[in-house]
Amino acid sequence: MSHLVLDGLTKRFGGFTAVDAMNLSVERGEFVSLLGPSGCGKTTTLQMIAGFVDVDRGGIRLDGADLVSVAPNKRGLGIVFQSYALFPHMTVAQNIAFGLEMRDVPKADRDRQTLAAMDLVGLKGFADRYPRRMSGGQQQRVALARALVIKPALLLLDEPLSNLDAKLREEMQGELRQIQRSVGTTTILVTHDQHEAMALSDRIVLMNQGRIEQIGAPDQVYDRPASAFVASFLGKTNVLSGSGDGQGSVAIGDLVLQLPGAGKGPLQLAVRPERLSFAAVGEPGLEARITGRVFQGTHWLLSAESAAGALTLMRGNDGAAVPSEGETVRLRFNAADAALLPGGAAP
Numbered sequence: 001m002s003h004l005v006l007d008g009l010t011k012r013f014g015g016f017t018a019v020d021a022m023n024l025s026v027e028r029g030e031f032v033s034l035l036g037p038s039g040c041g042k043t044t045t046l047q048m049i050a051g052f053v054d055v056d057r058g059g060i061r062l063d064g065a066d067l068v069s070v071a072p073n074k075r076g077l078g079i080v081f082q083s084y085a086l087f088p089h090m091t092v093a094q095n096i097a098f099g100l101e102m103r104d105v106p107k108a109d110r111d112r113q114t115l116a117a118m119d120l121v122g123l124k125g126f127a128d129r130y131p132r133r134m135s136g137g138q139q140q141r142v143a144l145a146r147a148l149v150i151k152p153a154l155l156l157l158d159e160p161l162s163n164l165d166a167k168l169r170e171e172m173q174g175e176l177r178q179i180q181r182s183v184g185t186t187t188i189l190v191t192h193d194q195h196e197a198m199a200l201s202d203r204i205v206l207m208n209q210g211r212i213e214q215i216g217a218p219d220q221v222y223d224r225p226a227s228a229f230v231a232s233f234l235g236k237t238n239v240l241s242g243s244g245d246g247q248g249s250v251a252i253g254d255l256v257l258q259l260p261g262a263g264k265g266p267l268q269l270a271v272r273p274e275r276l277s278f279a280a281v282g283e284p285g286l287e288a289r290i291t292g293r294v295f296q297g298t299h300w301l302l303s304a305e306s307a308a309g310a311l312t313l314m315r316g317n318d319g320a321a322v323p324s325e326g327e328t329v330r331l332r333f334n335a336a337d338a339a340l341l342p343g344g345a346a347p
C-alpha cells in the first residue's frame, strides 16, 4: 500500500479551480517534489495535506486511513516553511523541544531526543543560542530539527531554502537530502526551483494550472518530457518542427530519424541543447546559422536559427574551435535524445 495517496484532490477558490482532481501515490520514505510555476497549486496541495486548507472534493489517505477528517494538529506531520517561524523568545533547544512538550514526552526523553535532533541537523553546541543570533541557514536547520524531532509521519517542506543565498542553498540541498535519507521520513517538497527539485527528489510532480503534467524521476522528466510545457519548464530545451512519413521516419531538415510512434505530417520534437552536436562532413544534418554565443565558463551556449526553429546548443570549453556569429553549421542528434511532443503529430 502506498504511504500517502491523494485521490481526486480538488480545491476551488470561488469560481477558480486551484487544484484540479489531483491523483498521486507516494511510497514510504520517498522524497517527492511538487514543482511548477507560481500559482500552479503546489502550496494549496501541501496545505490540504497539512489540514490548513479545506478539501473541496477528493480524498487524502495516510497508510490507507482518511486524513481529511483528522484535525491539523492531530495529523502528526512535520512542517517547514520558507519563513523559519521559530519562537524568538525560546532558545534552539526550547524551540526544538516544543513539539515534544506538547505531546507530554517526559523531560529526560525530551532532552535526549532534542540533542539527537540538533546533532542530526549539524547544530551540536547551539542548544542555548537564540534564533536572532543565528544565520538564515542555521535557523532553517532549527526549523528542520523541530519538524523531525516528533518523528512525523510525513515531512512537508514549503520552499524551505528559498530565503538562503545561492551557495548556502546548494549546500543545504545536499544536507537536506542526506538527513531525509538517514531518517527515512516520507517527504513532500514544494518548490518552483527546477534545480532544487532535480537535486533532491526521488520523483518530481510537474504541475501546471492545478493539474499534474507529468510524474517521474528527475532524469525521466528531464530526458523524456511528456509535454512542451514540461520540456520548457525543466531546463533549456529546443522544440524543433519536423515531418513524419507515417511509418516511423521523421525528417528535421536533412536529418532523418527513426522514431517509432511518430505520426504522419507535421510534428514537434524536444531536444536538449547538450544533445545537439555537429554533423561530420558528408553526414546528413540540420543546417543552422549561429546567431549568438555566450561564454559560461565550463561551456559555451550558442543560439542558432534553422528551418526547424530557433535553437540553443552547448559546446564544452575543451579547447576545440567554437563557431562564431553568422557562421553556418550542420547539426545532428540521436533519435534516443529526442522526445516526441504530443499534439504535433497528425494522425
Ligand SMILES: Nc1ncnc2c1ncn2[C@@H]1O[C@H](COP(=O)(O)OP(=O)(O)OP(=O)(O)O)[C@@H](O)[C@H]1O
Pocket: 013, 018, 036, 037, 038, 039, 040, 041, 042, 043, 044, 045, 192
Ligand atoms: N485563499 C485563497 N483565496 C483565493 N485564491 C487563492 C487562495 N490561495 C491560493 N489562491 C489561488 O490559487 C492558485 C494556486 O495558489 P498556490 O499558492 O497553491 O500556488 P503555488 O503553485 O504554490 O504558487 P507560488 O509558488 O506562487 O506559491 C493561485 O492562483 C492563487 O492565487
